[in-house]
Amino acid sequence: xxxxxxxxxxxxxxxxPVHLPCNHSTISGTDYIHWYRQLPSQGPEYVIHGLTSNVxxxxxxxxxxxxxxxxxxxxxxxxxxxxxxxxxxxxxNAGNMLTFGGGTRLMVKx
Amino acid sequence: KAGVTQTPRYLIxxxxxxxxxxxxxxxxxxxxxxxxxxxxQGLQFLFEYFSETQRNKGNFPGRFSGRQFSNxxxxxxxxxxxxxxxxLYLCASSRYGLGDTQYFGPGTRLTVL
Numbered sequence: 001x002x003x004x005x006x007x008x009x010x011x012x013x014x015x016x017p018v019h020l021p022c023n024h025s026t027i028s029g030t031d032y033i034h035w036y037r038q039l040p041s042q043g044p045e046y047v048i049h050g051l052t053s054n055v056x057x058x059x060x061x062x063x064x065x066x067x068x069x070x071x072x073x074x075x076x077x078x079x080x081x082x083x084x085x086x087x088x089x090x091x092x093n094a095g096n097m098l099t100f101g102g103g104t105r106l107m108v109k110x
Numbered sequence: 111k112a113g114v115t116q117t118p119r120y121l122i123x124x125x126x127x128x129x130x131x132x133x134x135x136x137x138x139x140x141x142x143x144x145x146x147x148x149x150x151q152g153l154q155f156l157f158e159y160f161s162e163t164q165r166n167k168g169n170f171p172g173r174f175s176g177r178q179f180s181n182x183x184x185x186x187x188x189x190x191x192x193x194x195x196x197x198l199y200l201c202a203s204s205r206y207g208l209g210d211t212q213y214f215g216p217g218t219r220l221t222v223l
Contacts, residue, residue, distance in 0.1 A: 043216050100152060101152070
């Protein structure tokens, strides 16, 4: 698995966009970038994933750098319910374990 | 579609005892993986089972073991419990394995006294 690096914490105001960065400089060419988030007292939940192109879904957008060494998770309008720890990972099936780093704790202020 | 379920949700044991945790994956998912989450170490991978075979393993001692049944349900066993085993144990299921989207259960909170 590629090692990922994320800031420990970020703050945002409610209703404003949030950009959560992730560095994954050792990612291989065929490994996807996945984002999960963990709300308090819950298991992690899938947010979005992508390979090369930018991706959008109902929860968020994922912007992937052209060299694939970094990506940014974008929450277009943060709500209080988006306060969670966000994990960026790049797993694969090839006999490697799924590695979660410390993630980014997002705090949303009303 | 029902999500991943884990039982029990909470468990209190004493040092030296053993414990078995259960995980029922989403229907159709053949991969089940287990994780330990503690405040100090974060989310750490234990092992993955796919079609009743352990396919990947993390860096945990042999006291941690697991198995998967033909219906894809999985159990994790921890023998000779230590205080440091107190943690939230999460399982996740997916169709094809660790490179696929993982669907996590709510976890089992184990406290070792």
